[in-house]
Amino acid sequence: MKWISDLIDIIFPRSCMVCGKALAGGEKDICIACMVELPRTEPYTPCNKIEKLFYGTVEIERATSYIYHSKESPYNNLVYNIKYRNRPETAVRIAKAAALELAERTFFDGIDTIVPLPLSRKKKNLRGYNQCDYIAQGISAATGIAIDSTSVIRHIANDTQTHKQREARWKNVENIFSVTTPEKLKGKHILLVDDVLTTGATLSSCANAILKAVPDAKISIFTLSCATKTI
Numbered sequence: 001m002k003w004i005s006d007l008i009d010i011i012f013p014r015s016c017m018v019c020g021k022a023l024a025g026g027e028k029d030i031c032i033a034c035m036v037e038l039p040r041t042e043p044y045t046p047c048n049k050i051e052k053l054f055y056g057t058v059e060i061e062r063a064t065s066y067i068y069h070s071k072e073s074p075y076n077n078l079v080y081n082i083k084y085r086n087r088p089e090t091a092v093r094i095a096k097a098a099a100l101e102l103a104e105r106t107f108f109d110g111i112d113t114i115v116p117l118p119l120s121r122k123k124k125n126l127r128g129y130n131q132c133d134y135i136a137q138g139i140s141a142a143t144g145i146a147i148d149s150t151s152v153i154r155h156i157a158n159d160t161q162t163h164k165q166r167e168a169r170w171k172n173v174e175n176i177f178s179v180t181t182p183e184k185l186k187g188k189h190i191l192l193v194d195d196v197l198t199t200g201a202t203l204s205s206c207a208n209a210i211l212k213a214v215p216d217a218k219i220s221i222f223t224l225s226c227a228t229k230t231i
């Protein structure tokens, strides 16, 4: 009932995750001004900087990230909340907005299925959710493309990548993914979805595991954000 949610808003005013100002009725997660000012990456074009990051590591069709983030950026909160503070509605809404914008650039043409980058079972149990599942849901809601969250698994919970040197990061994620049902992915163009792009090592490892198990598959990559220091 709307009057109840209005009343709750008066007692506990919701605030924008980015600028901290109170949200107006109808605004969700972030205010309209911050939504307009989202630090979007360049509109999608083939051979963009994000695709070039994967050159020489894995063969992909397309790749893009929706926004840039950095520790200093107020938008870091948005990314952090989705990753660690279980904000499924936020992840779904932002991913849906991203997908609607990308669909205009024909980014999703030919893509058959969305695969959220899996977490290991241990990590998923610990965190209680996989944020990539929600991002996948947002893209699926905007595009109608089906989600496959069971064919690829992560069987090793690698340590956090954050403090590792580049070479160690690549070594750390070797052979941590497996494809359980390759027949389901056969001949498909798969959109691999992750929340944050840093070195691209984990995504490359997952994409390579899929291509090894399903040689006739094609892979594209979408991440919600991209660390500004990456590119």
Ligand SMILES: [Zn+2]
Binding pocket: 016, 017, 018, 019, 020, 021, 030, 031, 032, 033, 034, 035
């Ligand atoms: Zn705001």
